[in-house]
Amino acid sequence: MAARRTQKPARNRATREFVSEVEEILERMRADLSDLADARAGGRLDPELANRLFRSAHSLKGIAGMFGFEGVSDLAHHMEDILDGLRMGRLPPGAPALALLDEVVEVVAGLLGSGEGELAAGALAQVQALIERIVASLASEAPPAADDDLDGIDASILRALTEYEEHRLRESLRAGRAIHLVEASFEILSFEEGLSELTGSVRALGEVLSTLPAPGDSPDSQIRFSLLVATECDAAELGSRIDLPNAMVRAMRASRATPTQPGSAAPAASAPTELLRDASPGESPRADGGSEIESLKSISETVRVDIRKLDELMNLVGELVIQRGAIGSLADRLLADPATARAGLELSKLHKSLERRLTDLQAGVLEVRMVPLRQVFEKLSRVVRRLRRDLGKDVRLDIRGGDTELDKLIVEQLADPLMHVVRNAFDHAIEPAADRASAGKPAEGSIRLEALQRGNHVVIEVADDGRGIDPEAVRQRAHTLGLIEQDAVLSRKEVLDLIFAPGLSTTTEVTETSGRGVGMDVVRENVTALGGIVHVDSQPGRGTTVVFTLPITLAIIRALTVGVADQRFAIPLTTVLETMLVDPVAIQRSEGREFLTLRGEPLPLRRLHAEFGLPSPPAGARVAVVVVGLGDLRLGLVVDHLEGQQDAVIKPIQGPVRSVRGIAGATELGDLGTVLVLDVASLVEDAAKRREAA
Amino acid sequence: MSIEIGALGPGPFEELARSAALHGQEPIESTSERELLVLWLDDDPYALPVERVREIVRWRPITPVPRVPAAVRGVLSLRGEIVQVIDLRLRLGLAPSLAEGRRRRIVVLHGDDGQMTGLLVDRVSEVLRLRDEELRAPTGRDAGTVVALAPQGDRFVSVFDVDRVLDLGVGA
Numbered sequence: 019m020a021a022r023r024t025q026k027p028a029r030n031r032a033t034r035e036f037v038s039e040v041e042e043i044l045e046r047m048r049a050d051l052s053d054l055a056d057a058r059a060g061g062r063l064d065p066e067l068a069n070r071l072f073r074s075a076h077s078l079k080g081i082a083g084m085f086g087f088e089g090v091s092d093l094a095h096h097m098e099d100i101l102d103g104l105r106m107g108r109l110p111p112g113a114p115a116l117a118l119l120d121e122v123v124e125v126v127a128g129l130l131g132s133g134e135g136e137l138a139a140g141a142l143a144q145v146q147a148l149i150e151r152i153v154a155s156l157a158s159e160a161p162p163a164a165d166d167d168l169d170g171i172d173a174s175i176l177r178a179l180t181e182y183e184e185h186r187l188r189e190s191l192r193a194g195r196a197i198h199l200v201e202a203s204f205e206i207l208s209f210e211e212g213l214s215e216l217t218g219s220v221r222a223l224g225e226v227l228s229t230l231p232a233p234g235d236s237p238d239s240q241i242r243f244s245l246l247v248a249t250e251c252d253a254a255e256l257g258s259r260i261d262l263p264n265a266m267v268r269a270m271r272a273s274r275a276t277p278t279q280p281g282s283a284a285p286a287a288s289a290p291t292e293l294l295r296d297a298s299p300g301e302s303p304r305a306d307g308g309s310e311i312e313s314l315k316s317i318s319e320t321v322r323v324d325i326r327k328l329d330e331l332m333n334l335v336g337e338l339v340i341q342r343g344a345i346g347s348l349a350d351r352l353l354a355d356p357a358t359a360r361a362g363l364e365l366s367k368l369h370k371s372l373e374r375r376l377t378d379l380q381a382g383v384l385e386v387r388m389v390p391l392r393q394v395f396e397k398l399s400r401v402v403r404r405l406r407r408d409l410g411k412d413v414r415l416d417i418r419g420g421d422t423e424l425d426k427l428i429v430e431q432l433a434d435p436l437m438h439v440v441r442n443a444f445d446h447a448i449e450p451a452a453d454r455a456s457a458g459k460p461a462e463g464s465i466r467l468e469a470l471q472r473g474n475h476v477v478i479e480v481a482d483d484g485r486g487i488d489p490e491a492v493r494q495r496a497h498t499l500g501l502i503e504q505d506a507v508l509s510r511k512e513v514l515d516l517i518f519a520p521g522l523s524t525t526t527e528v529t530e531t532s533g534r535g536v537g538m539d540v541v542r543e544n545v546t547a548l549g550g551i552v553h554v555d556s557q558p559g560r561g562t563t564v565v566f567t568l569p570i571t572l573a574i575i576r577a578l579t580v581g582v583a584d585q586r587f588a589i590p591l592t593t594v595l596e597t598m599l600v601d602p603v604a605i606q607r608s609e610g611r612e613f614l615t616l617r618g619e620p621l622p623l624r625r626l627h628a629e630f631g632l633p634s635p636p637a638g639a640r641v642a643v644v645v646v647g648l649g650d651l652r653l654g655l656v657v658d659h660l661e662g663q664q665d666a667v668i669k670p671i672q673g674p675v676r677s678v679r680g681i682a683g684a685t686e687l688g689d690l691g692t693v694l695v696l697d698v699a700s701l702v703e704d705a706a707k708r709r710e711a712a
Numbered sequence: 713m714s715i716e717i718g719a720l721g722p723g724p725f726e727e728l729a730r731s732a733a734l735h736g737q738e739p740i741e742s743t744s745e746r747e748l749l750v751l752w753l754d755d756d757p758y759a760l761p762v763e764r765v766r767e768i769v770r771w772r773p774i775t776p777v778p779r780v781p782a783a784v785r786g787v788l789s790l791r792g793e794i795v796q797v798i799d800l801r802l803r804l805g806l807a808p809s810l811a812e813g814r815r816r817r818i819v820v821l822h823g824d825d826g827q828m829t830g831l832l833v834d835r836v837s838e839v840l841r842l843r844d845e846e847l848r849a850p851t852g853r854d855a856g857t858v859v860a861l862a863p864q865g866d867r868f869v870s871v872f873d874v875d876r877v878l879d880l881g882v883g884a
Contacts, residue, residue: 585776630778671787672827673796674880675780684775684787684794692775692789 036085037130038322040078044130047074047123049396055116055403065186065225068105071119075101078126089145090126096152097122106185109155117407118152120400170271171197175230175246183228183246190225190248196273198253200245201232202265209241217245219260224249249273323386325426331383335376336667342376343664343688345369380665384571387427391469391478392420394433398440398467405444412462413448415440419469424476425571428548432478432568435541435552439480439564440465442538447484447562457559459483475592476570481563487556489513514554515706518542546699549590549682551648567649577666577685579693580644580657583632586693587657588666588685593698595645595652597660602638611708614643614654621645624705625656629680646698653702668695679704744844748862750869751819751833753801757869758833759840759862764821764874766828768836771816781880785832790820797830803877804857809834821874829878840864847871 054067079094100119103109125148168176171187179187190197200220204212213229220226225248232244249256253269260267346369352362395417402415424432448454448463455461466481489510496502496516520539538554545552550568569592577588578597605612605623612623623643627634635641635658643654666685671678682697748759774786774797783802787794797818801809809816815835823829840862847860848868857876861868 632778669794671777671794671796673784673787673823673829674798674878675777675784675796678777678779680779681777684789686789686794691773692787692794694775694777694787 033085034324036081036087038324039081040090040126040130042322043074043078043081044123044127045393047071047078047119048400050074051116051119051123052396052399052403055113063104065105068101072098072101072105087129090129092149093122093126093145096149100152100155106182107189113407114155118155120404122148122152172199172270175199175228175244178230179228179246186225186227187246187248190227191271193248194273195224195248195250196252196269197227197271198247198249198256199268199270200247200256200260200265201242201268202244202262203240203242204264206239206241209243213243216243216260216262216265219262220245220247220249220256223247223251223256223259325387328383328387328426332387333667335380335383336665338376339380339665339667340686340688342369342372345372347689384425387425387571388423389426389429390420391422391424391429391432391476394429394436395420395467395469397433398436401437402440402444402465405441411444411448412451413444414462414464416464416466416468418467422469422471422476423570424568428550428568428571431544431548432566435544435566436467436478436480438537438541440467443480443482443484443562447482447486449485453485471570472567476568478566478568479563480566481561483561486558486560486562487514487517487554488558489556492516511553511555514556517554518552542703546697546703549697549699551651551699551703553649565649575666575668577664577695578644579661579664579687579690580626580642580655581659581661582626582630582657583635585630585632586661586690587626588664588687588693588695589644589646589655590668590682590695590698591663593646593648595647597642597644600641600643600656602641612656616645616654621652621654622705623654623656624701627656629701646702648699648702651702651706653705655696655701664690666693666695746842746844748840748842748869748871749819749836750838750840750864751800751817751836753804753806753834757837757864757867758800758858759869759871760819760821760831760874761871762839766820766822769818769820769830771814771818771832774832783880788818788830790828790830793828795820795828795830797832798878798880799832800877801832801834803880821878823878831877840869 050067050071054064054071075094075097079091079098082088082090082094097119100109100115100122104115109115125144129145168187168191176184187197200216202212202216217226217229227246227248230244230246232242247256250273251259252273253267257265257267345365349362349366349369352358352365355362399415399417402413405411406413443465448465449457449459451461454463464483466479468481469476469478471477493502493508493513493516496513496519497504499519501516501519502508518538518541542552545566545568548568550566552567553565554562555565556562569590576591578591578594579586579588600614605614607613612625613620614623615621625634626632639658642657642660644657644660645652645654647653664687666687668683668685670683671681680697680701682695684692684694687693747762749762749765750757750759752758769790772788774788776786777784777796780796783798785797785799785802787796789795799808801807816832817836818830818832819836820828820830842862846863848863850858850861850870857872858870859873859876860871862871863869
């Protein structure tokens with residue numbers, strides 16, 4: 019967080035910008051590569067995607083050269099070669115080429131991560147070896163003979179085509195598509211808009227092979243273009259569907275397929291691509307394919323911002339919020355005294371309006387920090403693809419809810435735990451094909467990754483259809499490790515929850531019998547550090563679901579302040595379900611543990627006095643109970659009294675003691691001074707653990 | 713040579729802190745020369761390298777924190793950052809100070825990892841300048857937190873290794 023200083027030598031500003039720009043390019047390339055791999059059905063290549071990748075590689079080469087990162091620039095150059103080979107049809111769009119591209123992207127990413135971006139000798143050797151493999155694979159592929167006839171295409175047009183455009187023309191002819199020339203005139207002053215409108219509507223029906231300025235007897239104020247188009251439509255259909263008054267369609271080559279035949283008219287190959295679009299970030303209109311003029315304009319209207327700057331803004335907003343509180347209480351004091359009530363009223367009005375605007379400001383800054391989970395999901399999808407390739411295991415990863423947004427910091431911290439769980443599912447949970455067949459399951463294993471927002475939290479589920487967890491094996495193991503008694507009475511859920519206990523899941527024994535692998539305790543620890551909670555559910559033989567519940571943001575929270583002995587604590591309101599005043603006689607005990615009956619259900623209680631070693635209230639005094647919940651765990655925190663709600667900026671506590679269980683940080687609450695913020699997730703978990711241990 | 717507090721005029725501690733901070737930023741002219749901030753527990757002088765001192769603040773209410781070693785008195789907010797405060801008396805195993813007197817000060821230190829920590833001391837007096845060869849080996853008290861003795865007039869000041877003082881032997 020912002021309050022924590024970093025000791026790392028600060029990279030200079032230029033390098034930081036370079037790195038962040040390259041990261042952005044790499045992110046886009048990864049997404050495109052993933053789409054390319056998915057859309058590659060039938061050995062065909064989506065030319066749009068290949069082009070976009072080529073352009074990305076080209077930008078990468080450019081900026082890496084500019085900043086003097088020779089290794090990166092070299093790699094990008096060779097990546098261009100591969101992509102050029104692909105889009106020119108010199109290189110088959112098969113898995114080897116794509117794997118090579120994946121590898122280059124990861125190597126570049128690795129170089130960026132390795133400190134200053136300077137190439138160490140080892141990294142340089144790695145880059146060289148990679149480049150040699152690229153060169154070798156390019157050399158081994160002879161270009162296919164260009165024996166298609168180009169009859170019917172005007173020679174003047176053919177002369178104007180680039181090598182790539184000619185290649186696309188031949189490809190289209192080979193695929194039996196019709197070739198038309200769409201001509202239109204535009205006002206010079208506004209031709210960019212007109213042309214891009216035309217290009218857009220043609221693209222919906224086919225591929226624009228080339229955009230050429232057309233000679234013609236147009237008035238001086240006009241400019242004429244012709245678009246060479248490959249499509250399944252015939253000329254008349256194309257003309258009527260473009261529906262632009264000034265556009266004229268001229269047929270050059272008819273389609274080989276009969277256009278009247280049902281089903282063949284629509285480009286069938288686009289269906290799977292559409293399905294996959296959902297997971298791709300390239301939702302922006304594809305205005306980047308066509309003319310040179312368009313490419314001069316900046317396509318993206320987004321701004322990259324250093325997350326630390328957002329942290330600073332957030333801290334400032336936090337301080338404003340605190341001062342707003344002080345103004346509020348001053349207004350109240352003035353109002354209480356008849357002599358100053360008038361001024362108090364005015365101040366109170368100002369305070370109200372300040373409050374409204376601050377709330378908007380706060381929401382605005384929070385929103386800027388939010389990023390879609392898609393970024394992480396795509397990383398996971400790449401890992402699964404690589405595993406599938408490397409291990410030859412047939413597993414499908416279904417992704418849903420990639421648009422769900424979370425605080426950037428949480429998304430970053432979430433990548434590793436999610437990766438861990440997905441890998442476990444892949445490695446251990448999904449059975450080998452033979453086992454799946456004998457269990458009557460489809461040969462292809464399935465992992466579902468789904469995110470959805472629920473109030474102030476985001477729920478992420480990782481579900482597999484693998485062998486599931488055997489509760490008896492977990493029980494036995496936990497008993498052997500001394501975590502539970504042999505005859506402990508535990509619900510199924512409680513038993514499953516034991517896989518998060520340290521030590522338990524690190525054994526191969528459980529890995530093999532239960533289908534759940536190593537380090538689940540680390541996963542829980544990481545998620546808890548984010549104020550979240552993780553649970554598991556499993557049906558033996560049917561599969562396992564791991565559920566993460568996380569707060570949407572870590573920054574500003576609404577907090578309930580409570581008094582315990584002579585101290586004060588803040589509880590994040592997102593975790594508070596309800597509060598109540600309780601007569602001590604209503605508190606029951608079972609095996610020494612206190613609980614309360616709440617709407618017919620027992621609610622376990624935990625006294626903060628005992629939890630934090632503070633003096634207890636006098637016997638018989640009324641107490642307040644704050645019911646907190648995370649996931650489906652409930653706990654009643656017993657405090658002396660409730661104070662009120664405040665906006666709070668949680669800050670980490672600096673100093674020699676790195677973490678205090680049960681305390682998430684501290685916040686400054688104006689008049690109230692510095693107040694500790696409870697870490698409800700860990701308190702709830704500790705209480706649950708105590709129950710298990712009982 | 714030493715800088716006497718009295719010479720600094722009004723607000724001696726703010727001035728002292730500022731001068732300490734300034735000194736900390738100055739390039740060290742000679743590697744063998746060092747500056748030490750002198751502080752006191754009862755009638756015993758101790759010292760810290762000035763470059764580790766970020767600022768010195770007056771005693772103020774500290775929010776206690778549960779589940780921490782006794783030497784950690786709690787946390788306070790310092791211009792928006794929340795900083796743990798260690799009571800130096802308790803850290804060294806001395807009896808707690810009875811008075812939260814007006815002279816008690818919190819010396820805010822830079823940790824070795826960029827984190828700040830407050831050190832609660834009885835009082836702060838001056839900055840001591842001396843050369844390395846004037847330092848003497850410690851007599852071995854205070855559980856290894858003192859690494860040298862520095863002469864001041866006719867007595868010696870115990871010089872701390874700040875990192876050892878801050879190492880409470882709990883979760884790093």
